[in-house]
Amino acid sequence: MDLYEHQARQLFEDHGIVVPRAEVTDSPKEAREIARRLGGRAVVKAQVKTGGRGKAGGVKLAADPAEAELTARRILGMDIKGHTVGTVMLAEPIDVEAEFYVSYVLDRTAGGFLAIASAEGGMEIEEVAATRPEAVVRVPVDPAEGVTSAKAAEIARAAGLPQQSVDVLVRLWQVLVREDALLVEVNPLVRTRQGRIVALDGKVTLDDNAGFRQERWGAEEAQHHDDPLEAAAAALGLNYVKLDGEVGVIGNGAGLVMSTLDVVAGCGARPADFLDIGGGASARIMADGLSVILSDPAVKSVLVNVFGGITACDTVAEGIVRALDTVELTRPLVVRLDGNNAARGRAILDERAHPLVQQATTMDGAARRAARLARTA
Amino acid sequence: MAIFLTKDSKVLVQGMTGGEGMKHTRRMLAAGTNVVGGVNPRKAGHGVDFDNRAVPVFGSVREGMDATGADVTVVFVPPAFAKAAVLEAADAGIALAVVITEGIPVHDSVAFTSYAKSTGTRIIGPNCPGLITPGQSNAGIIPADITKPGRIGLVSKSGTLTYQLMYELRDIGFSTCVGIGGDPVVGTSHIDCLAAFEADPDTELIVMIGEIGGDAEERAAAYIRDHVTKPVVGYIAGFTAPEGRTMGHAGAIVSGSSGTARAKRDALEAVGVKVGGTPAETARLALGALADQA
Numbered sequence: 001m002d003l004y005e006h007q008a009r010q011l012f013e014d015h016g017i018v019v020p021r022a023e024v025t026d027s028p029k030e031a032r033e034i035a036r037r038l039g040g041r042a043v044v045k046a047q048v049k050t051g052g053r054g055k056a057g058g059v060k061l062a063a064d065p066a067e068a069e070l071t072a073r074r075i076l077g078m079d080i081k082g083h084t085v086g087t088v089m090l091a092e093p094i095d096v097e098a099e100f101y102v103s104y105v106l107d108r109t110a111g112g113f114l115a116i117a118s119a120e121g122g123m124e125i126e127e128v129a130a131t132r133p134e135a136v137v138r139v140p141v142d143p144a145e146g147v148t149s150a151k152a153a154e155i156a157r158a159a160g161l162p163q164q165s166v167d168v169l170v171r172l173w174q175v176l177v178r179e180d181a182l183l184v185e186v187n188p189l190v191r192t193r194q195g196r197i198v199a200l201d202g203k204v205t206l207d208d209n210a211g212f213r214q215e216r217w218g219a220e221e222a223q224h225h226d227d228p229l230e231a232a233a234a235a236l237g238l239n240y241v242k243l244d245g246e247v248g249v250i251g252n253g254a255g256l257v258m259s260t261l262d263v264v265a266g267c268g269a270r271p272a273d274f275l276d277i278g279g280g281a282s283a284r285i286m287a288d289g290l291s292v293i294l295s296d297p298a299v300k301s302v303l304v305n306v307f308g309g310i311t312a313c314d315t316v317a318e319g320i321v322r323a324l325d326t327v328e329l330t331r332p333l334v335v336r337l338d339g340n341n342a343a344r345g346r347a348i349l350d351e352r353a354h355p356l357v358q359q360a361t362t363m364d365g366a367a368r369r370a371a372r373l374a375r376t377a
Numbered sequence: 378m379a380i381f382l383t384k385d386s387k388v389l390v391q392g393m394t395g396g397e398g399m400k401h402t403r404r405m406l407a408a409g410t411n412v413v414g415g416v417n418p419r420k421a422g423h424g425v426d427f428d429n430r431a432v433p434v435f436g437s438v439r440e441g442m443d444a445t446g447a448d449v450t451v452v453f454v455p456p457a458f459a460k461a462a463v464l465e466a467a468d469a470g471i472a473l474a475v476v477i478t479e480g481i482p483v484h485d486s487v488a489f490t491s492y493a494k495s496t497g498t499r500i501i502g503p504n505c506p507g508l509i510t511p512g513q514s515n516a517g518i519i520p521a522d523i524t525k526p527g528r529i530g531l532v533s534k535s536g537t538l539t540y541q542l543m544y545e546l547r548d549i550g551f552s553t554c555v556g557i558g559g560d561p562v563v564g565t566s567h568i569d570c571l572a573a574f575e576a577d578p579d580t581e582l583i584v585m586i587g588e589i590g591g592d593a594e595e596r597a598a599a600y601i602r603d604h605v606t607k608p609v610v611g612y613i614a615g616f617t618a619p620e621g622r623t624m625g626h627a628g629a630i631v632s633g634s635s636g637t638a639r640a641k642r643d644a645l646e647a648v649g650v651k652v653g654g655t656p657a658e659t660a661r662l663a664l665g666a667l668a669d670q671a
Binding site for chain 1: 484490520596614
């Protein structure tokens with residue numbers, strides 16, 4: 001789960017990293033009040049979970065509270081790379097003398113974490129990394145030892161960061177570990193003309209799997225799903241991603257569902273979603289999944305692709321039958337069942353004999369049929 | 378022969394007395410796995426009866442190993458306790474720990490995989506279906522009755538795609554099928570399995586299944602170019618996955634320009650690996666490659 005800038009800023013502050021004073025709002029009138037509290041001038045920043053805000057016009061300096069209100073009005077509702085701006089953060093302007101870059105990222109290859117740092121931070125860090133990779137240092141962190149003061153000093157020295165940033169590097173590691181983050185990034189980390197080190201902007205990605213031991217996540221979780229169908233699916237505990245096509249896809253296991261999306265696309269149709277009912281799914285999960293997909297008006301046909309391993313195909317079939325009893329099926333449904341209890345599953349669907357439900361014997365055949373039905377709908 | 382798991386493997390089950398543990402221990406026993414004990418500190422000394430076969434419960438992995446000579450453990454412990462369970466197994470010096478548990482925080486996986494390296498314990502998983510050597514032993518949740526012993530070695534990030542390919546190639550059969558898991562950090566990589574299959578005299582062909590996220594498949598391609606003489610057939614899932622969205626597996630995410638299915642397929646094809654467009658086509662390519670060898 002990616003955090004908004006203001007949420008990342010709060011985590012940094014909680015761990016003793018200096019950040020600009022700031023407040024968040026969705027109201028231009030309140031933006032004026034916040035600017036007044038911040039001393040008149042304020043940086044108005046769109047809160048969206050994507051990069052490139054500055055270039056898109058989502059970050060503006062307002063000279064006084066009235067201008068802050070106008071600027072907030074312009075930025076709120078703006079579309080930045082497909083993300084609608086719902087809130088803005090107003091922050092005190094900082095007198096920047098130098099900009100740096102620091103982050104800790106998961107290094108999948110090494111199975112650990114990597115410190116990445118550069119004395120050349122700011123908006124162009126990707127370009128620096130691409131054109132002058134020697135300006136960006138990468139230092140592996142031993143997971144058992146973490147980032148001590150000595151390790152932080154090593155990172156700072158290697159990257160050419162000022163001595164005062166060592167404390168920030170240690171605290172940022174504590175954010176990573178204590179908050180169960182997969183990524184913490186400060187860009188830019190700045191030195192002010194007064195010599196203070198301030199985290200001007202930051203990005204944090206939390207590990208969804210750690211929710212059970214991170215109680216404070218509740219509030220962030222609630223803002224996690226922008227899409228109403230995704231929110232509805234999440235409320236039912238379903239593993240669902242909304243896509244922009246017309247063939248609803250539901251199956252068991254992430255790999256098989258991804259593969260099914262590809263096969264549908266190969267048949268000339270576009271998948272409308274990714275929905276994984278998981279291993280050992282109950283009839284209720286299957287029924288819930290089907291009802292979420294059918295509530296999407298973009299869906300013109302539905303493909304159910306199940307290879308029963310732990311999941312039993314008769315249970316899946318019972319789930320489909322249950323869904324047929326509760327949701328009115330108005331679009332064709334193609335079902336492919338194979339593996340554990342497949343014969344019983346197929347028999348259950350045959351017996352129900354719904355006119356809009358048809359069965360296919362192979363994954364490829366089922367995808368072809370679902371794609372054709374969507375095209376001709 | 379086979380890789381990592383044979384009929385001689387003696388298997389402990391951590392979390393055997395839980396719901397999933399009970400269900401899958403029964404299935405493993407039915408598949409011929411030599412399950413020698415369960416581990417649960419609160420139920421030590423009790424036995425569990427599986428269809429008239431009594432399996433003892435030990436208080437720790439160490440006790441289980443001392444009493445039975447166990448060299449494999451399968452972990453069904455819930456995510457909150459999985460790290461402690463795997464660290465315990467590594468501390469006891471067990472050779473192989475198969476971590477089925479789904480939803481383990483990455484910081485925990487980083488901790489136990491790096492620790493296991495220091496103790497010499499091989500970790501498979503987490504969030505994986507385990508591995509099966511058909512006709513000999515099954516450590517995990519892979520359905521045993523899909524296929525039979527044979528000449529193909531299979532390594533996969535995905536459980537269900539493992540089953541799908543096992544089913545499509547059921548008439549040829551498999552030496553060992555390994556589900557390495559779809560998390561960002563796993564203990565055993567495609568490369569580890571490729572190396573083991575290359576060295577295994579019973580494996581004539583390797584099927585490798587990957588998916589979006591990370592660069593494990595690209596690194597595997599370089600390894601195949603330099604070290605693998607046996608034919609390899611590949612399949613990659615996730616061509617239609619949009620950037621920045623996690624597709625089910627915690628590690629299945631395209632970030633920026635990296636981790637795309639296309640990049641992985643191209644890397645494999647560049648080193649001579651035939652890559653199927655669908656699981657069915659991948660199976661046909663595998664059959665063709667075996668026919669070419671004969």
